[in-house]
Amino acid sequence: MESAGxxxxxxxxxxxxxxxxxxxxxxxxLGRLLKSRGLKVTMCKLDPYLNVxxxxxxxxxxxxxxxxxxxxxTDLDLGHYERFIDESLSKMSNTTxxxxxxxxxxxxxxxxxxxxxxxxxxxxxxxxxxxIRRLGGLGADVVIVEIGGTVGDIEIVxxxxxxxxxxRDAGRDNVCYVHLTLVxxxxxxxxxxxxxTQHSVTELRSRGIQPDVxxxxxxxPISDPLKRKISLLCDVPIEAVxxxxxxxSIYEIPLNLHEEGLDAIVLRTLGLDREERALDLSAWQDxxxxxxxxxxxxxxxxxxxxxxxxxxxxxxxxxxxxxxYAVGATTVVEWLEAERVPSEIDAERLRRLDAIIVPGGFGxxxxxxxxxxxxxxxxxxxxYLGICLGMQVMVVEFARHRLGLADAHxxxxxxxxxxxxxxxMAEQMDIGDLGGTxxxxxxxxxxxxxxxxxxxxxxxxxSERHRHRYEFNSRFREQFEAEGxxxxxxxxxxxxxxxxxxxxxxxxxxxxxxPEFKSRPDRPHPLFLGLIQAALARAEGREPHILxxxxxxxxx
Ligand code: GLN
Numbered sequence: 001m002e003s004a005g006x007x008x009x010x011x012x013x014x015x016x017x018x019x020x021x022x023x024x025x026x027x028x029x030l031g032r033l034l035k036s037r038g039l040k041v042t043m044c045k046l047d048p049y050l051n052v053x054x055x056x057x058x059x060x061x062x063x064x065x066x067x068x069x070x071x072x073x074t075d076l077d078l079g080h081y082e083r084f085i086d087e088s089l090s091k092m093s094n095t096t097x098x099x100x101x102x103x104x105x106x107x108x109x110x111x112x113x114x115x116x117x118x119x120x121x122x123x124x125x126x127x128x129x130x131x132i133r134r135l136g137g138l139g140a141d142v143v144i145v146e147i148g149g150t151v152g153d154i155e156i157v158x159x160x161x162x163x164x165x166x167x168r169d170a171g172r173d174n175v176c177y178v179h180l181t182l183v184x185x186x187x188x189x190x191x192x193x194x195x196x197t198q199h200s201v202t203e204l205r206s207r208g209i210q211p212d213v214x215x216x217x218x219x220x221p222i223s224d225p226l227k228r229k230i231s232l233l234c235d236v237p238i239e240a241v242x243x244x245x246x247x248x249s250i251y252e253i254p255l256n257l258h259e260e261g262l263d264a265i266v267l268r269t270l271g272l273d274r275e276e277r278a279l280d281l282s283a284w285q286d287x288x289x290x291x292x293x294x295x296x297x298x299x300x301x302x303x304x305x306x307x308x309x310x311x312x313x314x315x316x317x318x319x320x321x322x323x324x325y326a327v328g329a330t331t332v333v334e335w336l337e338a339e340r341v342p343s344e345i346d347a348e349r350l351r352r353l354d355a356i357i358v359p360g361g362f363g364x365x366x367x368x369x370x371x372x373x374x375x376x377x378x379x380x381x382x383x384y385l386g387i388c389l390g391m392q393v394m395v396v397e398f399a400r401h402r403l404g405l406a407d408a409h410x411x412x413x414x415x416x417x418x419x420x421x422x423x424x425m426a427e428q429m430d431i432g433d434l435g436g437t438x439x440x441x442x443x444x445x446x447x448x449x450x451x452x453x454x455x456x457x458x459x460x461x462x463s464e465r466h467r468h469r470y471e472f473n474s475r476f477r478e479q480f481e482a483e484g485x486x487x488x489x490x491x492x493x494x495x496x497x498x499x500x501x502x503x504x505x506x507x508x509x510x511x512x513x514x515p516e517f518k519s520r521p522d523r524p525h526p527l528f529l530g531l532i533q534a535a536l537a538r539a540e541g542r543e544p545h546i547l548x549x550x551x552x553x554x555x556x
Contacts, residue, residue, distance in 0.1 A: 008136040009270040010175050012163045013146045014209075016200025017182040021217045022253075024077035026180050026244065027146040028084035029254040032284065033263035034142050035085050036254075037277040042140040043081040044093040045074070046128065047148040048155035052098040053091075063311035067465045067517055068093070071441025077146060079315045079517065084254070086520055092138075095131045097155060103127055120158050128162035129169065136170075142270070151179075151203045164208040176269040179204060179211035180244075183218040183226070192218060194230050201234040210235065212269045215242045215262065240265045249291045251521050254284060287521045290325040297330045298535050301353040303373040305366045307335035316359045316387065319519035323532035326524045331532065338366025341373050350376045355383040355507075355535035358390030360467070360514060364413045371397045383507035383534035385527055388468050391500060391510030392422040395472055395480070398502075402483050403476075412470050421480075423473045425496075439466045443491065443513070445498040451488035453499045453509060456526040462489070464498075464513030471512065472497035506543075507534035 011030065015023040027043060035041045051057055054065050055073030066079040072091025082089055104127050108118045135143050147163065149156045167175040181197040197216060204211060214236055216222050222230075222243035231238040242260045247253050257263070258281065267273040300320050306312035310333075317333055324331035334353065338361075340346050346369075350356060356377045358370045370390070374397040377384035386394040392410050399408035399421045410422035442463045447454035454460050474495060477487055489499030489511075502508035507530060519525035524532075537543060 007171065007174050008140060009142045009272065010132065010136065010166060010170055011142060011144045011178060011266060011270075012166070012175065013144065013178045013180065014151055014160070014163075014204065014211075015147075015149070015180045016151045016203065017196040019150050021180050021182055022244075023146055023148075023180050024080045025084075025250055025253055026178075026215055026257070027144050028077075028080040029257050030178070030262060030266060031081060031085040031144050032254040033258050033279070033281075034144075034266070035087075036281050036284065037263060037267070037279050039141040039272070039277070040139065041085050041142050041144065042087065042093070042135055042138060043078075043085060043089065043144045043146070044095065044132070044135050045077050045081075045146045045148060046131075046159050047075055047094065047096040048153060048159060049096055049148075050098045050101075050155075051096055052102055053094065053096060059312035060306040060309050063309065064314045065467070066315065067441065067467045067514060069442040069463075069465060073440070073467070075148070076311060076314050077148075079318070080250075082517070083318060083520055086523075092131070092135060095128070097158070100124055100127045100131070100158075121161060124158050125162040125165060128159060129166055132162070132166060141272075151200060151207070157207070160204070160207045160209065173269075173271040176213065176266050177204075177209055177211045178213045178215060178266070180215045180217065183216040183222055183230075185219055192220075192222060192226055194226065194233065197230055198233050212236065213240045213242060213262065213265050215244050215257075217244050217246075219246050221245050237265075240269075249288065251284070251287050251291060255281065255288060283522050287325065290328070293328065294324065294330040295328045296536060296539065297332060298324065298354040298532065298539060299332050299334055299352075300355045300357060300532075300535070301334045301336050301350055301373070302357045302359060303336045303338050303341055303350075303366075303370055304359050305338055305361050305363075307337050310335060313359050315514075315516035315519070316357065318521075319516040319525050319528045320357070320532070322519045322521050322524040323528035325521065326529055327532055327536050329532060329536055336369075336373070338369035338373070341366075341369030347372065347376060351380055351382070353382060354539050355385070355531050357385045357387065357531070358393050359516075360388035360390065362389070362412075367393070367410075367413055371400070375401060378502065378505060378508055381506055381538070383531050383538060384505075384509070385507075385531045386510035387516065388466075388512060388514055391512055392470060392472075394508065394510045395421050395485075395500065398480065398483070398485050399476070402485075403479055410470055419476070421473050421476050422470050424469060425471055438469055439471075441465060443498075445489045445513075446492055446494075447489040447499065448486070451486060451499075452501050452503065452507075452530070453488045453527070456530045458526070464511065464515055465517050466513050468512065472500070506538060507531055 013027040031041045063076045066074045070090045074094035227241040230241045370393040374394045399405045405419035408419040409417035411420045447460045487497045500510045515525045515527045
């Protein structure tokens, strides 16, 4: 163990009473506050489900798959972590029961346990603790660990047991347990009720954990008498009962929790309050001021397959907002079911929008609707951003309606097309199918000087995260360029087209990557900013004046 003063500290965030209370946002907000106090923070999520990672989970049920620089397919809470603490996390920051078990079973098969009976305690719990310890070894001052699920779930037990043991392993002062509960308001009796919180804390205690801090979610602030009651019944100091009211914007949560003293009590529990730690929240306060200081409203259509579950496009949604804040616009997202778009009603709806995004996706369903949306955007000069599948869609649309390749398609959907403008690398090079390997994680790209995209980025070498199998088919590149679609960014070897744009259009831009993962509330992503700037210019009836984020004044 390191010397007492320098030991890594761990904060474990659990949830009780109900799911979807915003544990991820609470943990992220705490991360932001600790970072704003000058501490180096990292975060991780322990998910009790059996999937090895969320890569194969249906986004319509589970929400988006967030991709890290090192190619991890992770829970969407990692997106909140990155947006709030502004650190790039690795795949080590997401662990599931499935990945724990598959490791333990692989070790058992290799004989690593020397013939011992392999059990949940200690083998599974040791594996969980090892994952936490490894994160602690990355040089952070504080590791915030969010436990997915709710105390009382069957699947959560090994995780709770592991974090209980962790305090003994790491030392009392190096661990803080934060428990998030719901304090419902019962209208007929006109009261907030603390009983669910008491039960939830009892459940946690029955597993050997006494929380240090209780964060109470409610629709209205928790009064002092109520805090006293929770303090008395759950045995925490009154300053450790934190009221977390519903906030109009998620970016206000760190400020609210700071007002309530969350960072102060966590620092005290961890013995980090002995040194002066000035808090600088000014950049974050600027963001919140921008959220409220908008002067325009822009309507952005997102045409996708999982639009009834907006969490499936969580990072896209946030990236749109960030760009809106930067230009003083409130962005209203209209979710359009891609399958229905070819209908005249939806086409008319699209024509009235300020901007259109076709986000990432897989498979055939809705593809023709996305093509229709891209065509409407191109022909009506509506700013358009195509993300991954959305770029493939704009390429197919352009091939069909401008290159006259009526049969153009992606081989993901048609293997018999005579114009496979989007295809697997192997198909493009005629070397047979190399299998379904995905291009995952961060890849560099070179941008053509003078292109709209290079101007937006303010750079000619950029790195973006990927998650796809199919690529622009370079065999057709000359044909596209001759007709005006510019391939303005490629892989460093020039073989893969990473970015396209249509110079004759105010903003018709596509990227094979997922730029949404790198947008931050105080640092909007250049491609989203470009889209929103073009939308604003169009709404105001002027030429777009494209600025890269570095030249937008984000202070107020
Ligand atoms: N389905 C497409 C591919 O695999 C696009 C993937 C995506 O949009 N993430 O290439």
